[in-house]
Amino acid sequence: MSKFIVRGGNKLTGSVKVSGAKNSVLPIIAASLLGEEGVSVIYDAPPLDDVITISKVLESIGASVTYSNDVMRVDAQAISSCEAPYEWVRKMRASFLVMGPLLARMGHTRISLPGGCAIGTRPIDQHLKGFEALGAEINLGQGYIEAKINGRLRGAKIYLDYASVGATENIMMAATLAEGVTVIENAAKEPEIVDLANYLNGMGAKVRGAGTGMIRIEGVEKMHGAEHTVIPDRIEAGTYMVAAAITGGDVYVEGAIADHLGPVIAKMEEMGVTIEPDENGIRVTCDRPLKAVDIKTLPYPGFPTDMQSQMMALLLKSEGTSVVTETVFENRFMHVDEFHLMNAEIKVEGRTAIVTGGANLKGAKVCATDLRAGAALILAGLVSEGTSEVSGTHHIDRGYVDLAEKLSSLGADIWRISVEEPVLNQPTSAKKKVELEEEVPVFNIQPTWV
Ligand SMILES: CC(=O)N[C@H]1[C@@H](OP(=O)(O)OP(=O)(O)OC[C@H]2O[C@@H](n3ccc(=O)[nH]c3=O)[C@H](O)[C@@H]2O)O[C@H](CO)[C@@H](O)[C@@H]1O
Numbered sequence: 001m002s003k004f005i006v007r008g009g010n011k012l013t014g015s016v017k018v019s020g021a022k023n024s025v026l027p028i029i030a031a032s033l034l035g036e037e038g039v040s041v042i043y044d045a046p047p048l049d050d051v052i053t054i055s056k057v058l059e060s061i062g063a064s065v066t067y068s069n070d071v072m073r074v075d076a077q078a079i080s081s082c083e084a085p086y087e088w089v090r091k092m093r094a095s096f097l098v099m100g101p102l103l104a105r106m107g108h109t110r111i112s113l114p115g116g117c118a119i120g121t122r123p124i125d126q127h128l129k130g131f132e133a134l135g136a137e138i139n140l141g142q143g144y145i146e147a148k149i150n151g152r153l154r155g156a157k158i159y160l161d162y163a164s165v166g167a168t169e170n171i172m173m174a175a176t177l178a179e180g181v182t183v184i185e186n187a188a189k190e191p192e193i194v195d196l197a198n199y200l201n202g203m204g205a206k207v208r209g210a211g212t213g214m215i216r217i218e219g220v221e222k223m224h225g226a227e228h229t230v231i232p233d234r235i236e237a238g239t240y241m242v243a244a245a246i247t248g249g250d251v252y253v254e255g256a257i258a259d260h261l262g263p264v265i266a267k268m269e270e271m272g273v274t275i276e277p278d279e280n281g282i283r284v285t286c287d288r289p290l291k292a293v294d295i296k297t298l299p300y301p302g303f304p305t306d307m308q309s310q311m312m313a314l315l316l317k318s319e320g321t322s323v324v325t326e327t328v329f330e331n332r333f334m335h336v337d338e339f340h341l342m343n344a345e346i347k348v349e350g351r352t353a354i355v356t357g358g359a360n361l362k363g364a365k366v367c368a369t370d371l372r373a374g375a376a377l378i379l380a381g382l383v384s385e386g387t388s389e390v391s392g393t394h395h396i397d398r399g400y401v402d403l404a405e406k407l408s409s410l411g412a413d414i415w416r417i418s419v420e421e422p423v424l425n426q427p428t429s430a431k432k433k434v435e436l437e438e439e440v441p442v443f444n445i446q447p448t449w450v
């Protein structure tokens with residue numbers, strides 16, 4: 001168990017490199033199960049706990065996985081099992097993404113129910129509706145979902161009631177090996193869907209229209225391993241953009257793709273932040289008071305729910321009152337109670353939060369209730385008076401590579417301690433603090449929560 005310790009007051013300056021996208025690499029690793037011949041090589045696979053978890057799921061199915069220096073190799077030629085055990089699926093909802101590939105490849109799959117989590121109930125009805133339309137028979141019992149087909153999946157037209165990212169990915173993967181053509185209507189349009197489609201096509205699939213609301217998949221008989229480089233993480237990039245703005249700094253976010261960050265850039269510019277994209281990244285500077293703005297989360301290309309809490313931290317430092325509306329998940333304001341402990345004034349009414357700007361934030365002991373909540377608390381800590389202690393680091397480790405190191409390299413006063421260590425005895429220089437951190441080999445295939 002560990003905590004992040006943050007001392008507020010430093011302007012961030014310099015350059016920070018964005019890692020490969022968590023939400024791309026997870027479905028891509030799952031899709032590797034479709035490769036009956038050859039080996040897949042996935043570049044820029046970030047060393048995150050979630051990546052380790054999904055590779056454990058693949059190993060439990062009989063795939064061979066190796067990983068070092070952000071390169072993952074998956075050999076799924078000899079997979080032997082079609083069951084994803086509770087042990088791993090309970091750790092991470094995205095493990096459920098192995099269902100589509102396993103069903104298509106093995107004709108049978110048994111997967112533990114992924115369950116809800118802090119941000120909402122997160123049902124899987126749209127995934128199952130898609131599999132049924134492709135001809136699978138679905139049975140639920142004892143915490144597991146079993147899906148079977150007689151022969152091969154059959155292409156179908158599937159309308160999603162909601163443009164679910166996971167359902168689009170799972171159905172798209174299953175449909176690659178179906179007989180005939182599948183059309184997904186009201187498909188999710190996120191950049192991660194396009195990245196997955198590109199990988200699938202590299203494996204021999206025939207997927208068209210990814211990135212639009214209608215995806216057409218012409219089934220093929222067989223797929224093979226492929227080489228693929230994962231896109232940069234737009235949410236990690238957005239988090240560093242907010243870090244630059246909230247501290248009144250000047251940061252170049254290397255690898256950030258402006259096209260993937262349209263609504264985040266638009267809202268930050270509305271607030272008065274200067275954003276200068278170029279072909280290799282985005283420079284973010286902020287040297288004037290910030291204006292309050294309203295934000296509403298929506299499926300892509302709307303404002304991403306995964307940036308809602310970080311933007312709320314920024315709005316706390318603006319002049320005026322902002323309204324934040326969360327439409328994607330029904331319970332994604334848990335960071336508000338923690339912000340209150342830091343002296344913030346925010347009122348939640350249903351799916352809306354009214355944020356009073358100009359907060360005089362004060363360091364406090366707070367807890368990351370989910371991944372992005374954790375990032376938001378750290379951002380608030382960067383501009384709080386005194387010291388903040390952020391616990392619940394296992395959430396943050398699911399989605400941020402070396403968060404403390406990257407922020408320290410920009411001049412932030414942040415470090416990680418094991419909970420046994422007394423905070424008051426920590427040295428003050430960021431450099432020394434980083435040295436204090438435990439040396440963990442880049443790939444030790446053990447999630448931090450084991
Ligand atoms: C690993 C990954 O890529 N995670 C992302 C993915 O999650 P995930 O794929 O789980 O998100 P979805 O787009 O599926 O969920 C969005 C909404 O649809 C609902 N829903 C979803 C499926 C379903 O069958 N029925 C249903 O009602 C969910 O409860 C939620 O309210 O997209 C989310 C929305 O951008 C992001 O916050 C997550 O970071």
Ligand SMILES: C=C(OP(=O)(O)O)C(=O)O
Nearest residue numbers: 093094119306371372399
């Ligand atoms: C909600 C998130 O991820 P997941 O779907 O993996 O829980 C996230 O990345 O903010």
